[in-house]
Amino acid sequence: MSNLTKISQKILDDAQAQAENLLAEARAKLDGLLEAEKKAAAAEAEEQLKKERDNAVVLREHRLAHARLEARDKLLSARQNLIGQVLSAAETRLKALPDEELSRLIAEALALKPLAPGDQLLIPPGAKVQLPAGVKAEEDPSLCAGFSLRRANGVIEKHDYCELLRDQREVLESQLLEFLTGAGS
Numbered sequence: 001m002s003n004l005t006k007i008s009q010k011i012l013d014d015a016q017a018q019a020e021n022l023l024a025e026a027r028a029k030l031d032g033l034l035e036a037e038k039k040a041a042a043a044e045a046e047e048q049l050k051k052e053r054d055n056a057v058v059l060r061e062h063r064l065a066h067a068r069l070e071a072r073d074k075l076l077s078a079r080q081n082l083i084g085q086v087l088s089a090a091e092t093r094l095k096a097l098p099d100e101e102l103s104r105l106i107a108e109a110l111a112l113k114p115l116a117p118g119d120q121l122l123i124p125p126g127a128k129v130q131l132p133a134g135v136k137a138e139e140d141p142s143l144c145a146g147f148s149l150r151r152a153n154g155v156i157e158k159h160d161y162c163e164l165l166r167d168q169r170e171v172l173e174s175q176l177l178e179f180l181t182g183a184g185s
Contacts, residue, residue: 083176087169094145094161103129106147109159110135118152 106121110132115121122140123129124147131137140148144162151157158164165172 079177079180082180083173086176087165087172091144091162091165094165097145097161099128100130102127102145102147103131105159107132109147109149109157113149113157115149116152120150122148122150 102123106123106129110121115135121131121135121137122143123137124143124145125139125141127139129137137147143160146159146161146164148160149157
């Protein structure tokens with residue numbers, strides 16, 4: 001029986017060796033799988049980190065662009081407000097045009113193109129102007145500052161400086177904006 005014990009022992013030893021080999025192979029496969037999973041997880045983490053960095057950059061650029069737009073809008077609003085104040089002040093000064101200055105402007109206009117029979121000189125209400133000899137004026141409540149000449153043929157020559165300012169407002173705003181921004185210099 002000793003042979004049987006030897007054979008049994010040999011079978012057991014072979015089985016043990018085979019089991020150890022299988023276990024070693026399984027451990028090697030497991031280690032390989034673990035290493036592959038670690039690499040995949042590290043690559044995924046790196047990819048996620050890159051995406052988050054990219055998102056942070058995009059978010060920062062978006063916030064900067066938004067801040068720039070807000071700053072630009074505030075600057076444009078301030079400039080527009082300033083332009084409005086300048087034009088409003090100009091209109092206020094035109095309305096306060098001294099009667100002597102208005103008298104001089106009327107005299108110059110009539111010297112260039114005198115009144116003909118049937119023509120009328122229109123002045124703002126309350127204006128106390130000195131008119132050339134023989135010239136009479138009527139008050140026109142629609143006038144702000146300046147005067148108008150209503151010719152006998154129906155043509156009205158407007159010299160209402162507030163109206164001229166309003167008519168030219170867009171051009172003046174553009175020129176003031178150019179001046180304020182230094183554009184065109």
